Amino acid sequence: MGYVAVTGGKEAIEASLQHLFYERVKHGKWLSVETIKGTMRGFIDHIMSESSLYSEDLAALAMKQSEGNVEEAVFLLRAHRSTLPRLYYSTITDPRDMFVHRRISASFKEIPGGQILGSSHDYLHRLLDFSLIEETEEDVWQKKLDFEAIEVPEGSSIPLEKLPKVMDYLRAEGLLNDFPVNDEEPDDVTKMSLTFPSSRSERLQILTRGQTGGIVSLGYAGLRGYGSSHPNVGEVRVGEQPIHIQLDGEEEEYYIGSIKLTEVESFIPANVSENGKEVLAFDIGYGACFGQNETKAIAMSILDHALENPEDTPIHDEEFVLLHVDTIESTGFISHLKLPHYVTFQSKLEQMRKIKEESGASVNE
Amino acid sequence: MIMHSTQQAYRKLLEALSFPGKVNSVDTCPNDFSPLISQTGLICLTLLDSEVAFHVAEENNLITETLHAYTGSHATNARNADFIILPLSSSDEEIVKKINQAKIGDLVRPHKSATIILEVESLKYGYKYSLKGPGIKDTNQLNCTIRPEIMENRKNINAEYPLGIDLILVDQQGYVVGLPRTTQIMEVY
Amino acid sequence: MSNYPFAFLDEQSKKEIRRSVLKGVAIPGYQVPFASREMPIGRGWGTGGLQITLALVGEDDCLKVIDQGSDESVNAENIKKLVQKTTGINTTIYTSEATMIQSRHRIPEVPLRSDQIMILQVPEPEPLRHVERSEFKTKQMHAEKEYSGAYLLLFEQIMRYGQTAQGADYPVLVHNRYVMNPSPIPRFDNPKIHQSEALMLFGAGREKKIYAVPPYTTVKSLAFEDYPFEVEKFEGKICRATGLMDVFLDEFTDEETGETYYLCNDTSYMQEYLEQKRGI
Numbered sequence: 141m142g143y144v145a146v147t148g149g150k151e152a153i154e155a156s157l158q159h160l161f162y163e164r165v166k167h168g169k170w171l172s173v174e175t176i177k178g179t180m181r182g183f184i185d186h187i188m189s190e191s192s193l194y195s196e197d198l199a200a201l202a203m204k205q206s207e208g209n210v211e212e213a214v215f216l217l218r219a220h221r222s223t224l225p226r227l228y229y230s231t232i233t234d235p236r237d238m239f240v241h242r243r244i245s246a247s248f249k250e251i252p253g254g255q256i257l258g259s260s261h262d263y264l265h266r267l268l269d270f271s272l273i274e275e276t277e278e279d280v281w282q283k284k285l286d287f288e289a290i291e292v293p294e295g296s297s298i299p300l301e302k303l304p305k306v307m308d309y310l311r312a313e314g315l316l317n318d319f320p321v322n323d324e325e326p327d328d329v330t331k332m333s334l335t336f337p338s339s340r341s342e343r344l345q346i347l348t349r350g351q352t353g354g355i356v357s358l359g360y361a362g363l364r365g366y367g368s369s370h371p372n373v374g375e376v377r378v379g380e381q382p383i384h385i386q387l388d389g390e391e392e393e394y395y396i397g398s399i400k401l402t403e404v405e406s407f408i409p410a411n412v413s414e415n416g417k418e419v420l421a422f423d424i425g426y427g428a429c430f431g432q433n434e435t436k437a438i439a440m441s442i443l444d445h446a447l448e449n450p451e452d453t454p455i456h457d458e459e460f461v462l463l464h465v466d467t468i469e470s471t472g473f474i475s476h477l478k479l480p481h482y483v484t485f486q487s488k489l490e491q492m493r494k495i496k497e498e499s500g501a502s503v504n505e
Numbered sequence: 506m507i508m509h510s511t512q513q514a515y516r517k518l519l520e521a522l523s524f525p526g527k528v529n530s531v532d533t534c535p536n537d538f539s540p541l542i543s544q545t546g547l548i549c550l551t552l553l554d555s556e557v558a559f560h561v562a563e564e565n566n567l568i569t570e571t572l573h574a575y576t577g578s579h580a581t582n583a584r585n586a587d588f589i590i591l592p593l594s595s596s597d598e599e600i601v602k603k604i605n606q607a608k609i610g611d612l613v614r615p616h617k618s619a620t621i622i623l624e625v626e627s628l629k630y631g632y633k634y635s636l637k638g639p640g641i642k643d644t645n646q647l648n649c650t651i652r653p654e655i656m657e658n659r660k661n662i663n664a665e666y667p668l669g670i671d672l673i674l675v676d677q678q679g680y681v682v683g684l685p686r687t688t689q690i691m692e693v694y
Numbered sequence: 695m696s697n698y699p700f701a702f703l704d705e706q707s708k709k710e711i712r713r714s715v716l717k718g719v720a721i722p723g724y725q726v727p728f729a730s731r732e733m734p735i736g737r738g739w740g741t742g743g744l745q746i747t748l749a750l751v752g753e754d755d756c757l758k759v760i761d762q763g764s765d766e767s768v769n770a771e772n773i774k775k776l777v778q779k780t781t782g783i784n785t786t787i788y789t790s791e792a793t794m795i796q797s798r799h800r801i802p803e804v805p806l807r808s809d810q811i812m813i814l815q816v817p818e819p820e821p822l823r824h825v826e827r828s829e830f831k832t833k834q835m836h837a838e839k840e841y842s843g844a845y846l847l848l849f850e851q852i853m854r855y856g857q858t859a860q861g862a863d864y865p866v867l868v869h870n871r872y873v874m875n876p877s878p879i880p881r882f883d884n885p886k887i888h889q890s891e892a893l894m895l896f897g898a899g900r901e902k903k904i905y906a907v908p909p910y911t912t913v914k915s916l917a918f919e920d921y922p923f924e925v926e927k928f929e930g931k932i933c934r935a936t937g938l939m940d941v942f943l944d945e946f947t948d949e950e951t952g953e954t955y956y957l958c959n960d961t962s963y964m965q966e967y968l969e970q971k972r973g974i
Contacts, residue, residue, distance in 0.1 A: 149766030333727030472737025
């Protein structure tokens with residue numbers, strides 16, 4: 141009777157789980173959570189963003205437990221997130237207050253404050269570094285100390301806090317399609333079900349916690365021809381964003397820590413009516429996510445703009461985009477196909493036989 | 506633990522609304538919600554939190570502050586409230602007024618409607634009503650001290666199903682009865 | 695698991711689910727949107743049903759979990775294990791002992807009582823999804839009680855095949871107002887929802903909807919006067935173990951003889967029946 145026996149299900153599961161736990165240890169190798177946290181930055185940023193839970197420690201633990209399986213690691217963190225009481229909402233945070241690690245603009249050659257490359261894979265030849273196979277802990281320490289010993293040439297240091305936004309210059313020139321500041325309390329999609337038409341705050345939340353691959357694919361499809369939001373990357377900034385909370389009834393804000401954030405503002409040409417005349421101005425597409433996830437944030441900015449401007453193509457259709465980019469929902473439903481479906485199948489089978497029988501009978505008549 | 510008290514209270518509420526007219530007893534509340542009936546306090550503790558807004562009849566400040574302190578829920582006017590609490594002291598005029606002001610939802614979102622928690626003298630004696638609708642096998646009888654005018658008023662506001670309000674009745678003995686919008690009520694003479 | 699709260703969910707999440715369930719009971723067949731938490735089991739694996747179970751469950755409950763009619767299928771065992779681990783409550787395979795029954799794709803053969811709650815897992819709550827893919831529009835259709843599309847779908851099947859071709863997931867009209875998807879139970883189980891003594895709750899975790907059919911509620915499977923609703927028929931087929939005929943049957947092939955044989959799909963009912971027969 142296959143995997144649905146009258147008895148024995150419990151034992152079968154236990155045995156399967158024992159096999160799974162064995163897989164992680166069968167080579168006798170060991171990796172500490174601390175080591176993962178210290179060496180797997182890309183993985184940690186990736187899954188913190190998709191799980192919408194900012195904790196490098198828990199992300200490292202999830203990686204260890206899931207043997208590096210991204211889908212599973214995000215799953216673990218999302219499930220953990222469900223059990224956490226939400227005590228406060230942070231106050232409004234302005235990325236102008238970010239301590240910047242990296243900040244570039246593709247729209248201008250020079251930007252006030254300068255192009256700050258920071259650390260990025262962008263300028264790397266993607267060649268496997270075979271020397272890492274033999275790398276030892278001493279090598280790591282040596283490389284670390286070598287870098288830290290580099291002296292910063294005099295006069296080359298620049299302030300990394302309170303850096304102005306590229307967007308502000310276009311705005312000052314009147315080239316931005318301006319909107320009034322909206323500091324409304326966002327709708328929390330994890331506390332209230334998404335309904336359509338959705339609010340922008342709902343859209344941004346779903347996109348920022350969306351599956352990286354899904355967001356990038358849809359953003360790419362929009363860019364390639366299934367959408368009309370063609371951006372110029374105004375600014376990508378990555379850095380430490382301070383977060384504050386405010387207690388009920390108190391004026392003062394309390395600093396609770398900082399998070400690593402990627403923020404993208406894309407400029408997208410749009411027709412705007414000014415004094416009854418059609419002029420061309422720039423719209424903004426916005427992307428932001430936990431950790432350093434630049435491709436995702438740029439793709440998000442394309443989708444944000446596309447969804448702000450509905451059209452008859454999937455990329456501009458909020459239901460199409462928002463209902464299919466969540467990793468827990470898509471992987472869960474696809475994988476549920478592995479569950480037995482023999483009752484529904486039997487129901488269908490009975491009907492097909494009956495239809496066949498009756499149509500056969502009528503042919504013979 | 507309070508978590509278990511609210512779980513038990515919730516199951517009684519669910520039973521009350523699933524079987525309209527059935528008289529259920531709910532435990533007293535470990536916290537002091539007076540002048541509300543203790544069971545009303547526990548029901549509020551079970552249903553209210555910062556995601557919903559409530560309104561107390563006659564703008565009773567003491568009750569409003571207690572409810573906010575224990576549940577984190579915010580007070581609002583009757584028109585915007587998800588829960589309207591009508592203490593035993595509420596006059597018939599006040600009850601009618603609040604029922605008329607209550608949210609009844611719209612056709613796309615009939616669930617965006619108010620639940621009214623109405624304290625009554627008794628759910629064992631008083632006027633006799635005959636109940637019909639989902640949750641009731643044939644008919645059910647409810648004896649309670651709610652005046653027929655108020656029941657008539659409830660009927661009017663629930664006239665356009667699925668729009669309407671749901672009622673939770675709590676009496677002085679701590680008995681609880683649920684009257685969802687689907688229940689049709691007729692006075693029996 | 696000791697780090698997790700009773701019944702896994704935090705109290706605020708439970709409150710939201712509890713409120714949604716009450717609204718569902720007050721508006722039979724209407725899909726109440728809810729936030730739907732991520733659970734430790736996969737979306738599509740019963741998270742909607744599980745969230746309802748966890749929001750309702752108390753220390754004195756006794757839970758039965760079935761998947762495709764079986765208490766011991768891996769998914770049923772897994773869900774039961776999670777609830778038990780986080781609550782310590784008793785579980786059972788006997789329908790009559792359970793206070794709560796969570797199920798995927800079946801309603802037990804043993805008639806339910808008014809002191810029991812039936813919780814069904816729902817993959818696709820929207821009965822109009824095959825008619826209209828936009829959620830915004832299907833909500834409008836429910837608002838306007840515009841169900842001609844649902845009937846048209848069945849009508850087209852009748853035109854093509856001479857009968858409806860909807861297997862499980864066969865839509866019903868609840869309290870003469872909402873067309874509702876009863877979840878992928880076989881048509882055989884649809885009549886059990888009509889005037890049921892037990893409250894029936896439906897949870898769709900991925901699609902974030904909760905809905906309900908209170909006890910003693912009129913539930914009609916969609917049909918036409920000249921093409922009445924029909925359940926699956928197992929004419930001339932009997933359960934090889936019990937000899938029962940009026941139950942939903944699973945089909946098997948005897949590996950040695952190649953013969954087709956049948957067994958009760960509701961395995962706990964089959965076991966109970968055999969135990970009674972043997973006088974256990």
